[in-house]
Amino acid sequence: MAGYRVVVGIKWVPNTQAVRFDPKTGTLIRQGVPAIINPQDLHAIEMALRLRDAYGGEVIVITMAPPPAVQGLEHAIGMGADRAILVTDRSFAGADTLATSYVLARAINKVEREIGRVDLAVFGQETIDSSTAHIGAQVASWLGWPYIYYVKQASLSNGSLRVVRQLEDVIEEYEAKLPAVISVLAKALRPRHVSLLNKLRARTERPIITWTNKDLGLDTRCVGLKGSPTIVAKVTYLPEVPRLKKVHKAENPREAARWLLKNLLSDEKTRDLIARALWGEGSA
Amino acid sequence: MGDVGRKVPERFDVIVVGAGPAGCAASYMLAKSGFKVLLLERGRGPGSKELYGGRIYAQPLRDVWPDLDKKAPIHRWVTKERFSFTWGSRVVTLEYRVGRSVSFTTYLPEMAKWMADRATEAGALLVDEVVVDDIVVRDGRVVGVRSGTDFLRADVVIDAEGVNRILLEKLGLAERLDPGKVAIGAKEVLRVGEGAINDRLGLSKKEGLAWLVAGDVTEGVPGGGFIYTMKDTISVGIVLHVGRAVEAAEKGFLRTSIHGMVEKLRLHNYFKQIWGDADVVEYGGHLTIEGGLGLVPKKLYMDGFLVVGDAAGLLLNTGYTIRGVDFAVTSGKLAAETVVEAFNVGGPTEENLSVYESKLKSSFVWRELVKHRGISEIMSDPYYFTVLPALLTSLLKKLFEADYEEPTIMDAVFEAASEEDISIAKLLLKLASVVGRV
Ligand SMILES: Cc1cc2nc3c(=O)[nH]c(=O)nc-3n(C[C@H](O)[C@H](O)[C@H](O)COP(=O)(O)OP(=O)(O)OC[C@H]3O[C@@H](n4cnc5c(N)ncnc54)[C@H](O)[C@@H]3O)c2cc1C
Numbered sequence: 001m002a003g004y005r006v007v008v009g010i011k012w013v014p015n016t017q018a019v020r021f022d023p024k025t026g027t028l029i030r031q032g033v034p035a036i037i038n039p040q041d042l043h044a045i046e047m048a049l050r051l052r053d054a055y056g057g058e059v060i061v062i063t064m065a066p067p068p069a070v071q072g073l074e075h076a077i078g079m080g081a082d083r084a085i086l087v088t089d090r091s092f093a094g095a096d097t098l099a100t101s102y103v104l105a106r107a108i109n110k111v112e113r114e115i116g117r118v119d120l121a122v123f124g125q126e127t128i129d130s131s132t133a134h135i136g137a138q139v140a141s142w143l144g145w146p147y148i149y150y151v152k153q154a155s156l157s158n159g160s161l162r163v164v165r166q167l168e169d170v171i172e173e174y175e176a177k178l179p180a181v182i183s184v185l186a187k188a189l190r191p192r193h194v195s196l197l198n199k200l201r202a203r204t205e206r207p208i209i210t211w212t213n214k215d216l217g218l219d220t221r222c223v224g225l226k227g228s229p230t231i232v233a234k235v236t237y238l239p240e241v242p243r244l245k246k247v248h249k250a251e252n253p254r255e256a257a258r259w260l261l262k263n264l265l266s267d268e269k270t271r272d273l274i275a276r277a278l279w280g281e282g283s284a
Numbered sequence: 285m286g287d288v289g290r291k292v293p294e295r296f297d298v299i300v301v302g303a304g305p306a307g308c309a310a311s312y313m314l315a316k317s318g319f320k321v322l323l324l325e326r327g328r329g330p331g332s333k334e335l336y337g338g339r340i341y342a343q344p345l346r347d348v349w350p351d352l353d354k355k356a357p358i359h360r361w362v363t364k365e366r367f368s369f370t371w372g373s374r375v376v377t378l379e380y381r382v383g384r385s386v387s388f389t390t391y392l393p394e395m396a397k398w399m400a401d402r403a404t405e406a407g408a409l410l411v412d413e414v415v416v417d418d419i420v421v422r423d424g425r426v427v428g429v430r431s432g433t434d435f436l437r438a439d440v441v442i443d444a445e446g447v448n449r450i451l452l453e454k455l456g457l458a459e460r461l462d463p464g465k466v467a468i469g470a471k472e473v474l475r476v477g478e479g480a481i482n483d484r485l486g487l488s489k490k491e492g493l494a495w496l497v498a499g500d501v502t503e504g505v506p507g508g509g510f511i512y513t514m515k516d517t518i519s520v521g522i523v524l525h526v527g528r529a530v531e532a533a534e535k536g537f538l539r540t541s542i543h544g545m546v547e548k549l550r551l552h553n554y555f556k557q558i559w560g561d562a563d564v565v566e567y568g569g570h571l572t573i574e575g576g577l578g579l580v581p582k583k584l585y586m587d588g589f590l591v592v593g594d595a596a597g598l599l600l601n602t603g604y605t606i607r608g609v610d611f612a613v614t615s616g617k618l619a620a621e622t623v624v625e626a627f628n629v630g631g632p633t634e635e636n637l638s639v640y641e642s643k644l645k646s647s648f649v650w651r652e653l654v655k656h657r658g659i660s661e662i663m664s665d666p667y668y669f670t671v672l673p674a675l676l677t678s679l680l681k682k683l684f685e686a687d688y689e690e691p692t693i694m695d696a697v698f699e700a701a702s703e704e705d706i707s708i709a710k711l712l713l714k715l716a717s718v719v720g721r722v
C-alpha cells in the first residue's frame with residue numbers, strides 16, 4: 001500500500017446530555033440512553049481522513065465496545081473511513097482505562113500482523129462520559145510509540161510526523177518519528193458529514209470486522225473488570241445551582257456583564273452556591 | 285460478518301426519500317414484490333425526526349401489515365374519546381365510550397422504526413443519516429437523487445419527505461409553504477405510570493383514551509389541545525394554526541408561546557389532577573398540515589416519480605380527529621401498487637404512473653378529504669375557537685351555578701349570549717353555513 005495506514009480509536013458513549021446519574025450507586029444510568037460517537041472523536045476521524053486524502057493510504061477506525069457500536073462504525077465508514085474493527089467480548093466489560101488501552105494496543109498489534117504496518121494512531125482529546133484523557137497516552141505506552149496530544153494540525157513526510165499543538169497560551173510545533181500516537185484537540189476541525197455513497201458502502205459492502213478475545217487471545221486477568229486496578233472510592237455530588245428565572249435585556253455586552261456580576265455576587269445564597277459548585281463543599 | 289464484500293450497487297429500481305409511515309409502507313410493498321429498493325432517511329435511524337399527537341387508525345395499516353395487531357408496538361387501544369371546551373376554570377367535557385376500538389396509541393418514532401424494520405426484512409435497503417438535496421430530472425424524466433456531490437440512479441423516485449416539502453418545491457411541484465395551510469404542534473410526554481393512568485381515567489389494561497380540547501387553551505387562536513394515553517406516559521400538546529397565530533401575535537392578542545400553552549394545559553387545574561406533577565420526560569415540536577385539500581401538489585406523479593403522504597398534502601384534521609399516519613400508509617401502498625403495475629405494462633412512464641392519481645382519488649383517503657373539505661375553513665376561523673367555548677361554558681354556568689333560581693334553557697342561552705356579547709343571529713347563520721359545508 002502506498003501512503004500511510006492510520007488507525008483511529010473512537011468510543012461509543014451515552015449521550016451525556018440525556019444521561020442521568022443514579023444517586024444511590026453513583027454510576028451512570030446507561031440504559032435507554034441513546035448512544036453516540038464521542039463527539040471529540042469525530043475530529044480525530046476527520047484528521048485521519050484529511051491525512052489519507054493528502055498522502056494516500058487507508059484509515060481504519062477501531063472501537064472496543066458492545067456490538068451496538070457498529071452503528072458508530074457505520075457512521076465512520078459513512079464519513080469515508082476505509083474499514084472498521086469492532087473489538088468486543090463479554091470479558092472486556094467493566095474495563096478501566098488501563099484495561100481498555102491494553103486491549104486497544106493489542107488490537108493495533110493485530111492490525112499490523114494481519115493487515116500491515118500502522119504508521120499513526122489517532123485519538124480524541126477526551127470522552128464526554130469519563131474524560132480521563134488517558135487512553136491515547138496509555139496506548140502509546142503499551143506500543144512504545146511517541147505521543148503528542150492537543151494536536152491541531154498534522155502533516156506527514158518521509159516517515160516522520162509534524163504537528164502543531166495548541167495549549168492555553170502557546171502554540172508548539174513538534175516532529176516525531178513514525179509510528180506515533182496523537183490526540184486531536186477538541187473542536188480542532190470541522191468533521192465532515194456522512195455521504196450517500198459512503199454510507200451505502202457501509203450498509204452493503206460492510207467493511208466492518210469483529211474481533212473477540214478468541215481472535216486477540218489476551219490473558220483474561222489483564223482485561224475487563226479483572227484487569228482494572230482502578231476503584232471508584234467515592235462519588236460526591238456538587239449542589240445544583242437553581243435557576244433564578246431572571247431575564248435581562250442588555251443594552252450592550254459591558255452592561256450585560258455588569259448586571260450579571262452584580263446579580264451573582266450581591267445575593268449571598270447564590271454566591272455561596274457558586275463557590276461550592278466550583279470548589280466543592282466547605283469552600284464558601 | 286457474512287456479507288463482507290458485497291458490491292455497492294450503482295442503481296436501484298426505486299429510491300424512496302423519507303422513512304416516515306408513507307415511505308416505509310411504499311418500501312415494504314415494493315421490496316415484497318421483488319423490487320430493489322433504497323430507503324433514504326436524513327435522521328439517525330428511522331423515526332428519529334418524527335413527532336405527532338398519539339393515535340393511529342388501525343385498519344388502513346392492517347391492509348399493508350395484516351399482523352399489525354400482534355406485532356406492532358401498540359400501546360393502548362382507544363376505548364374512550366373525550367372532547368372538552370375550556371373557558372377559564374370552566375370546562376365542558378363530552379365523553380364517548382367506544383363500542384369497537386378502531387384506533388390505537390403509540391409513539392410515532394417507535395412505529396416508524398417498526399415499519400422500517402418490516403421494509404428491510406422484506407429486502408429494502410435503509411440508509412440513514414443522509415439528506416437528499418435534489419431529485420434529479422433529465423429530459424423531463426426523474427432519473428435519481430443527489431445528496432451532496434453523490435448521485436444515485438433509480439427508475440422511480442418516491443417522494444415521502446413529509447410536510448416540509450423542500451424537494452417538491454425545488455421540482456416546481458409545490459409552492460413555498462403557506463402559513464395559512466399549516467399548523468404547528470408541540471407536546472410534552474409525562475411519566476405517569478401505567479397503574480395511575482388506568483386508575484385515574486377508568487381504563488383497563490391496554491385500554492386508551494384520546495382527548496381533544498378546544499377553547500381558551502389556545503387563547504382564541506384556531507387549534508386545540510390533545511391528550512393521549514401511552515402505556516405508562518401521557519402525551520399532552522397543543523396544535524396552532526400558523527397563519528392565524530402569526531396574525532394574532534402581530535396584533536398583540538397572542539403573547540404566549542406554544543410551549544407556554546402546553547405548559548398551561550399541563551398546569552390547568554381540571555386536567556392536572558390526571559397527571560399530578562409527573563416528570564416531563566420528553567418534549568418536542570413538528571409542523572403539520574392544517575387539513576383539507578389545500579396542500580395537494582400541482583402533480584402527484586411525473587415520469588419516474590410519485591409523491592406520497594404528507595408531502596402529497598394528505599391529512600385530515602376535523603377538530604375531533606387527526607388522520608395523517610393511516611393516510612400516509614395508504615398512499616404509500618397505492619404508490620407501490622402503481623409502480624408494480626407500471627413495470628408490468630412497459631415501465632414507469634408518466635402515463636403508467638398517472639394510475640396512482642386515479643387509485644388515490646377512488647380511495648377512502650380522497651373521499652374523506654373531499655367530504656370534509658369545508659372543515660378547514662372552520663378550523664381556521666377564530667370565531668369557533670372563542671365564541672363557541674365561551675357561550676357553552678357560560679350557558680352551563682347559568683344552568684349549574686345558580687344559588688336559588690335556575691333559568692330555563694332558552695333564557696340561559698340569551699343571558700349567556702348577552703353576557704359574552706355574542707349575537708345569536710350571527711351564531712345561527714355561522715352554524716347554518718357550517719352544516720351546509722360539512
Ligand atoms: C472501575 C471502572 C469500571 C468501569 N466500567 C465501565 C463499564 O462497565 N463500561 C464502560 O463503558 N466504561 C466503564 N468504565 C469507564 C472506562 O474505563 C473508560 O471510559 C474508558 O477506559 C475510556 O476512558 P475515557 O472515557 O476517560 O477516555 P479518554 O482517555 O478520555 O479518551 C481519549 C480518547 O481515547 C479513545 N477511546 C476511549 N475509549 C475508547 C474505546 N473503548 N475504544 C476505542 N477508543 C477509545 C477515544 O479516541 C477518546 O477520545 C469504568 C471505569 C472504571 C474506573
Ligand SMILES: Cc1cc2nc3c(=O)[nH]c(=O)nc-3n(C[C@H](O)[C@H](O)[C@H](O)COP(=O)(O)OP(=O)(O)OC[C@H]3O[C@@H](n4cnc5c(N)ncnc54)[C@H](O)[C@@H]3O)c2cc1C
Nearest residue numbers: 302304305306326336337338339416446469593594608609
Ligand atoms: C402535532 C402533530 C400531531 C399529529 N397527530 C396525529 C395523530 O394523532 N394521528 C395521525 O394519524 N397523524 C397525526 N399527525 C400527522 C402525522 O404525523 C403525519 O401525517 C405523518 O407522519 C405523515 O407521514 P409521512 O411519512 O408522509 O411523513 P413524515 O412522518 O413527516 O416522514 C418524513 C420523513 O422523511 C424524512 N425526510 C424529509 N426530507 C428528507 C430529505 N431531503 N432526505 C432524507 N430524508 C428526508 C424525515 O426525516 C422524516 O423521517 C400529527 C402531526 C403533528 C405535527
